Each structure stands twice: as C-alpha cells, then as structure tokens.
Amino acid sequence: xxxxxxxxxxxxxxxxxxxxxxxxxxxxxxxxxxxxxxxxxxxxxxxxxxxxxxxxxxxxxxxxxxxxxxxxxxxxxxxxxxxxxxxxxxxxxxxxxxxxxxxxxxxxxxxxxxxxxxxxxxxxxxxxxxxxxxxxxxxxxxxxxxxxxxxxxxxxxxxxxxxxxxxxxxxxxxxxxxxxxxxxxxxxxxxxxxxxxxxxxxxxxxxxxxxxxxxxxxxxxxxxxxxxxxxxxxxxxxxxxxxxxxxxxxxxxxxxxxxxxxxxxxxxxxxxxxxxxxxxxxxxxxxxxxxxxxxxxxxxxxxxxxxxxxxxxxxxxxxxxxxxxxxxxxxxxxxxxxxxxxxxxxxxxxxxxxxxxxxxxxxxxxxxxxxxxxxxxxxxxxxxxxxxxxxxxxxx
Numbered sequence: 001x002x003x004x005x006x007x008x009x010x011x012x013x014x015x016x017x018x019x020x021x022x023x024x025x026x027x028x029x030x031x032x033x034x035x036x037x038x039x040x041x042x043x044x045x046x047x048x049x050x051x052x053x054x055x056x057x058x059x060x061x062x063x064x065x066x067x068x069x070x071x072x073x074x075x076x077x078x079x080x081x082x083x084x085x086x087x088x089x090x091x092x093x094x095x096x097x098x099x100x101x102x103x104x105x106x107x108x109x110x111x112x113x114x115x116x117x118x119x120x121x122x123x124x125x126x127x128x129x130x131x132x133x134x135x136x137x138x139x140x141x142x143x144x145x146x147x148x149x150x151x152x153x154x155x156x157x158x159x160x161x162x163x164x165x166x167x168x169x170x171x172x173x174x175x176x177x178x179x180x181x182x183x184x185x186x187x188x189x190x191x192x193x194x195x196x197x198x199x200x201x202x203x204x205x206x207x208x209x210x211x212x213x214x215x216x217x218x219x220x221x222x223x224x225x226x227x228x229x230x231x232x233x234x235x236x237x238x239x240x241x242x243x244x245x246x247x248x249x250x251x252x253x254x255x256x257x258x259x260x261x262x263x264x265x266x267x268x269x270x271x272x273x274x275x276x277x278x279x280x281x282x283x284x285x286x287x288x289x290x291x292x293x294x295x296x297x298x299x300x301x302x303x304x305x306x307x308x309x310x311x312x313x314x315x316x317x318x319x320x321x322x323x324x325x326x327x328x329x330x331x332x333x334x335x336x337x338x339x340x341x342x343x344x345x346x347x348x349x350x351x352x353x354x355x356x357x358x359x360x361x362x363x364x365x366x367x368x369x370x371x372x373x374x375x376x377x378x379x380x381x382x383x384x385x386x387x388x389x390x391x392x393x394x395x396x
Contacts, residue, residue: 012024012027015027015073015076016073016076016077017076017077022076026072026073026076030069030072032107032110032111033065033068033107035104035107036061036064036065036098036102036104036105036107037061037104038104039102039103039104060098060101060102061098061101061102064094064097064098064105064108067090067094068091068094068108068111071087071090071091071094072087072091072111074087075087075088075091075115075118081119081120081121084115084118084119084120085119085129087115088112088115088116088119088129088133089112089133091108091109091111091112091115092108092109092112092133092136092137094108095107095108095109095112095137096136096137096140099137099140099141099144099146100144103146103150106137106150106153106154109133109134109137109154109158110154110157110158110161112130112133112158113130113133113134113158113159113161113162114158114161114162114165116129116130116133116162117161117162117163117164117165117166117169118165118169123166126162126166127162130158130159130162134151134154134155134158134159137151137154138151175273175274178269178272178273179273181269182266182269182270182273185265185266185269201248205244205248208240208241208243208244208247209244211240212237212240212241212244215233215236215237215240216233216234216237218233219233219234219237259292259296260282260292260295260296260299260319262296263296263297263299263300264280264282264299264317266300266303267280267299267300267303267317270303270304270307271303271306271307271315274307276306276307276312276313276314276315276332277313277314277315278314278315278316278317279314279315279316279317280316280317280318280319281316281317281318281319281320282319283318283319283320283321284321285319285320285321285326285377286321286377287326287377290355291326291355291375294351294352294354294355294357295319295328295373297348297351298328298330298348298351298352298359298371298373299317299328299330301344301345301347301348302330302348302371303315303330304344305344305369306332306334306369309334309337310332310334310335310336310368310369311334311335312332312333312334312335312368313333313334314332314333315330315331315332315333316329316330316331316332317329317330321377324376324377325374325375325376325377326374326375326376326377327372327373327374328371328372328373328374329370329371329372329373330370330371330372331368331369331370331371332368332369333367333368334368334369335365335366335368336363336364336365336366336367336368336369337363337365337369345361352373352375355375356375356376357373357374357375358372358373358374358375359371359372359373360372360373360374
C-alpha cells in the first residue's frame with residue numbers, strides 16, 4: 001500500500017511541480033471534464049433529443065481530452081508569459097473547435113478562464129483577455145443558433161472562477177512575500193546578535209588572554225629563582241582562566257537566548273499573515289534572562305501550533321505577576337483537540353520544568369486551546385521592556 005502511494009506521489013510530482021504546494025487539487029479539478037459527457041443523458045433546449053451521444057460526437061470529445069490533458073499539466077509548469085498565454089488560448093481553442101459537435105465544450109472555456117488568472121500580468125489585461133475569449137465564444141454561439149443561456153452560464157462561471165483564482169493567487173503571493181520578510185527579520189536579528197556576542201567575546205578574551213600570556217611568561221621566569229612566587233603566578237593564571245571560562249559560558253548562553261519582545265513581534269507577523277487577530281498584554285513583570293528565554297520559546301512553539309493546526313480567528317498572550325509568581329497565558333479560539341504530546345509540547349514542558357516552572361495545557365474540541373505557564377519570580381530579575389503595561393492588537 002505504501003509503495004503504491006509512493007508511486008502516486010511521484011507521478012503527481014512529475015505532473016504538477018511540488019513547489020506550487022497544490023497537493024491533489026489539480027488532479028481532482030479534472031473531474032469537471034465529466035460535463036463533456038452530459039449529452040449522454042441530457043440535451044440543451046433547442047437541440048433534438050436523442051437516446052445517447054452519437055459515436056460521431058463521442059470520438060471528437062475523447063480526442064479533445066487527449067489534447068487538453070498535456071495542455072493542462074503544461075500550464076502548471078509554464079514559467080514564461082508566452083507559455084502561460086499559449087496554454088490558456090489552447091484550452092479556449094478546444095472549446096471553440098468542439099462546440100459544433102458538443103455544446104458542453106464550454107467546459108474548456110471555463111478552464112481557460114481559470115488559468116488566465118495565473119498569467120503574470122495585471123488584472124485589467126487578464127480580464128480583457130478573458131472577455132475577448134468569451135466574445136469569440138458568443139459569436140460562435142450566434143453563428144450556430146445556440147440559445148444565449150449557454151453563453152450566460154459559461155460567462156458567469158468563467159468570470160467567477162477567473163476572479164476567484166486571481167485573488168487567491170494575489171493572497172498567496174502576498175503571504176509568501178510577508179513570510180520572506182518575516183524570515184529576513186529573524187535572520188537580521190540573529191546576525192545582529194551574533195555580531196554583538198562576537199564583539200563581547202573579543203573584548204573579553206582579548207584582555208584575558210593577554211593577562212594569561214603575561215602571567216605565564218612571568219611564572220616561567222620566576223620558576224628558577226623563586227618557586228613560591230612562580231606558583232602564585234600559576235595559581236593566578238588558573239584563577240583568571242576559570243573566570244574567563246565562566247564569562248564565556250555566560251556569553252555563549254546569550255547566543256541561544258531568545259527575547260520575549262522579539263518573539264512576540266515575530267508572532268504578530270506570522271499570525272497576521274494568516275489573517276489571525278493577535279493581542280498581547282505584558283504587565284509590570286520582571287524576570288531573569290533564563291526565564292525570558294524559556295517564555296520566548298514557549299510563545300514560539302504555541303504560536304507555530306496555532307498557525308499550523310488551530311484554524312483560529314484570534315489568539316492572545318498575557319504575561320502578569322500574581323502573589324510573587326509569574327504567569328504566562330496563551331489562548332486561541334481554534335478548533336481544539338485532545339492533547340497529544342509530540343516533540344514540540346514535550347520540549348516545551350521540559351524547558352519549563354527545568355527552571356522549576358509549571359505548564360498546563362487545556363484544549364477542548366471546538367473551544368480552542370489554553371496554555372498556562374507559572375513560575376516563581378527570580379531573585380535576580382531584569383525588567384521587561386518599559387515599566388508600564390504594554391499591549392498590542394493586530395487584526396487583518
């Protein structure tokens with residue numbers, strides 16, 4: 001079974017580029033070709049009713065499908081403007097050519113309108129192109145004396161599909177651009193942090209290593225004349241080296257640290273890109289750098305789950321202190337579900353418990369999810385950004 005699925009996925013990848021992330025939709029959309037065979041059962045008003053589709057009509061219809069399928073999958077792989085236009089016009093031409101023997105060839109006009117929406121041109125020019133295709137179809141209908149309701153139905157569906165696909169494509173393009181911007185902000189923030197750590201390490205180690213070199217040289221000179229003094233210098237070198245190691249460890253920890261404010265800004269961009277309203281409120285809370293890192297990582301994991309799985313319309317983050325303890329609450333109004341502890345939730349719980357914190361997750365189907373983190377305020381705490389409560393509300 002798995003090998004068959006693998007072969008199907010490989011076949012799909014050959015037909016439709018994986019980078020489009022369309023899944024099986026292009027395959028399912030081919031189901032509309034069934035309308036070409038409607039004359040087997042029905043006939044349109046004004047046409048002589050027959051007991052079935054004559055063989056003289058069936059073979060041209062099957063031939064048109066054989067021509068259409070390569071055009072259809074070529075349209076998904078076309079990258080240039082000329083190729084995209086050629087595929088759309090080819091589909092429209094099939095509709096014109098098949099019409100004399102099958103009035104339901106308007107199916108091809110609808111496909112052409114759907115693909116016209118993805119042509120790399122402005123909306124006005126694409127709309128004019130679709131209207132020209134429909135005008136040619138109208139002239140053909142008038143020439144053959146077909147009822148005008150066929151054109152009205154075709155035009156309505158083709159334009160609806162055209163505009164729907166156009167705005168879907170624009171939304172996807174803007175979402176991709178926003179994601180790139182979001183990734184770039186994270187990259188620049190990480191680069192800035194690495195540069196800061198690099199400067200700190202340079203300043204720290206430059207002075208310390210110079211001191212170690214001088215004292216080691218002095219100890220070497222004293223070892224033949226004054227062994228106790230040489231031993232003192234060696235002990236001093238050991239002390240300085242251990243102190244430097246401790247400072248380097250603290251600096252390296254800073255590289256891995258994540259800022260809560262920066263994480264909330266990233267959450268804002270990520271959720272906004274999916275049209276999810278996001279509110280956050282930060283009270284007058286102080287915490288240690290270690291606690292900030294854990295809280296930021298909890299926010300990151302929770303927001304990622306909301307964006308990927310929750311199907312929520314709004315989410316919120318609240319950070320406050322009560323009775324000497326710090327509380328973080330993250331909520332969404334998504335679909336909710338039974339809690340299955342994957343790597344993300346397990347890692348979240350382990351990080352919180354590692355600093356003597358508590359994590360609670362409540363999720364009910366149809367009522368959203370709530371994550372609560374509680375921990376004692378650290379004795380050596382640093383202030384959050386500012387001294388007053390902060391809030392931000394973002395809505396699409």
